[in-house]
Amino acid sequence: GAGVSQSPSNKVTEKGKDVELRCDPISGHTALYWYRQSLGQGLEFLIYFQGNSAPDKSGLPSDRFSAERTGGSVSTLTIQRTQQEDSAVYLCASSDWGADTQYFGPGTRLTVL
Amino acid sequence: GNSVTQMEGPVTLSEEAFLTINCTYTATGYPSLFWYVQYPGEGLQLLLKATKADDKGSNKGFEATYRKETTSFHLEKGSVQVSDSAVYFCALSKSSGSARQLTFGSGTQLTVLP
Numbered sequence: 392g393a394g395v396s397q398s399p400s401n402k403v404t405e406k407g408k409d410v411e412l413r414c415d416p417i418s419g420h421t422a423l424y425w426y427r428q429s430l431g432q433g434l435e436f437l438i439y440f441q442g443n444s445a446p447d448k449s450g451l452p453s454d455r456f457s458a459e460r461t462g463g464s465v466s467t468l469t470i471q472r473t474q475q476e477d478s479a480v481y482l483c484a485s486s487d488w489g490a491d492t493q494y495f496g497p498g499t500r501l502t503v504l
Numbered sequence: 505g506n507s508v509t510q511m512e513g514p515v516t517l518s519e520e521a522f523l524t525i526n527c528t529y530t531a532t533g534y535p536s537l538f539w540y541v542q543y544p545g546e547g548l549q550l551l552l553k554a555t556k557a558d559d560k561g562s563n564k565g566f567e568a569t570y571r572k573e574t575t576s577f578h579l580e581k582g583s584v585q586v587s588d589s590a591v592y593f594c595a596l597s598k599s600s601g602s603a604r605q606l607t608f609g610s611g612t613q614l615t616v617l618p
């Protein structure tokens with residue numbers, strides 16, 4: 392079956408603009424994670440969704456970052472007033488409920504000029 | 505908190521050489537341990553995992569054994585190939601309720617020369 396998909400694959404934006412990144416998890420997976428991969432910080436956890444429960448936002452670096460998951464499936468990560476330090480690859484992963492194996496999408500490379 | 509420490513790279517080997525990439529972790533309780541691989545231009549893929557002490561994960565000739573006494577999960581392969589060139593990430597998953605977010609090491613770049 393289809394894996395995790397993300398769009399766009401690349402996004403270039405200007406400092407101060409808002410961006411939206413999309414993740415489509417594996418069908419039937421109830422858990423969805425966002426991570427960020429950057430040169431300075433490595434791979435960092437951002438936010439986690441599980442079914443209809445309140446998301447775990449403990450990894451979001453600032454209040455400019457937010458995410459939602461509609462209908463328990465597709466998720467959108469929004470970064471407001473982007474800064475140059477937001478430049479990174481944003482990875483989405485999904486897993487079955489209670490499973491510890493996560494399947495990653497190809498990522499969105501965000502460049503803030 | 506949880507943390508993962510990987511041996512620093514980059515690592516350059518000749519084809520058919522033996523590979524070890526060291527990984528140690530800090531966590532309370534009993535985390536699950538993983539190795540993920542990122543081939544050039546591709547996303548993260550699960551390479552292998554182990555969920556309890558003394559378990560051995562294996563895949564594509566790679567192996568790693570969960571050692572609780574040394575809090576380690578070193579990755580080994582007896583004979584590397586050029587196609588193994590990639591970045592390797594050690595990670596742990598420690599559940600908090602239903603959340604199982606991964607904590608990653610810094611990654612080790614492996615280059616295998618023909």
